[in-house]
Amino acid sequence: MAVFNNGFPMNYPQMYYPQQYQPVQYQQPTQQVQQPVQQPAPQQISSNLVWVQGEAGAKSHLVAPNTTVALWDSESQRIFLKSADAAGMPSMKILNYTIEETPNIGSPAQKAVSAAVNPASVPMQEYAGKAETAALKAEIEAYKGEIESLRSELETFRGDLYGIAGKKPTTRKKEAVSDE
Numbered sequence: 001m002a003v004f005n006n007g008f009p010m011n012y013p014q015m016y017y018p019q020q021y022q023p024v025q026y027q028q029p030t031q032q033v034q035q036p037v038q039q040p041a042p043q044q045i046s047s048n049l050v051w052v053q054g055e056a057g058a059k060s061h062l063v064a065p066n067t068t069v070a071l072w073d074s075e076s077q078r079i080f081l082k083s084a085d086a087a088g089m090p091s092m093k094i095l096n097y098t099i100e101e102t103p104n105i106g107s108p109a110q111k112a113v114s115a116a117v118n119p120a121s122v123p124m125q126e127y128a129g130k131a132e133t134a135a136l137k138a139e140i141e142a143y144k145g146e147i148e149s150l151r152s153e154l155e156t157f158r159g160d161l162y163g164i165a166g167k168k169p170t171t172r173k174k175e176a177v178s179d180e
Contacts, residue, residue: 055094058082063090 058071058080068083079095
């Protein structure tokens with residue numbers, strides 16, 4: 001019976017391997033699936049705006065059938081809406097636009113917005129004090145009294161007008177006229 005040593009029969013001499021070199025140990029290859037390293041994609045600002053140079057650039061821009069494309073003019077403040085029908089026949093509309101400036105920080109509209117966002121930014125002189133609110137409350141109560149007196153005068157007037165206070169006179173129904 002032949003016993004094998006390093007793949008060779010026993011009667012073959014052993015091989016001497018220097019310290020730096022060792023024989024390759026053969027193993028069953030194991031399948032290792034390498035996961036691809038996913039690097040974060042660089043953020044790219046994608047703009048859906050298609051810029052053309054003037055009306056000539058808009059006319060030469062190709063549009064697929066049954067689509068509409070907004071083409072922004074780089075030379076003036078215009079937008080070209082170019083579309084093509086099912087047969088591929090192009091048509092174009094021209095829109096002019098203006099750019100408006102935002103209101104200044106010191107404008108009343110901007111102050112109102114900033115006050116709504118940050119109430120601490122409103123100076124205290126713009127709030128009503130206790131004395132002012134008490135005066136407004138007294139004024140409102142005086143108006144309520146005037147309204148009540150006007151209501152009572154109105155009821156009295158109605159009573160004089162109709163004969164009975166608060167009750168409207170009954171109206172007679174018109175009799176149906178029959179054509180005989």
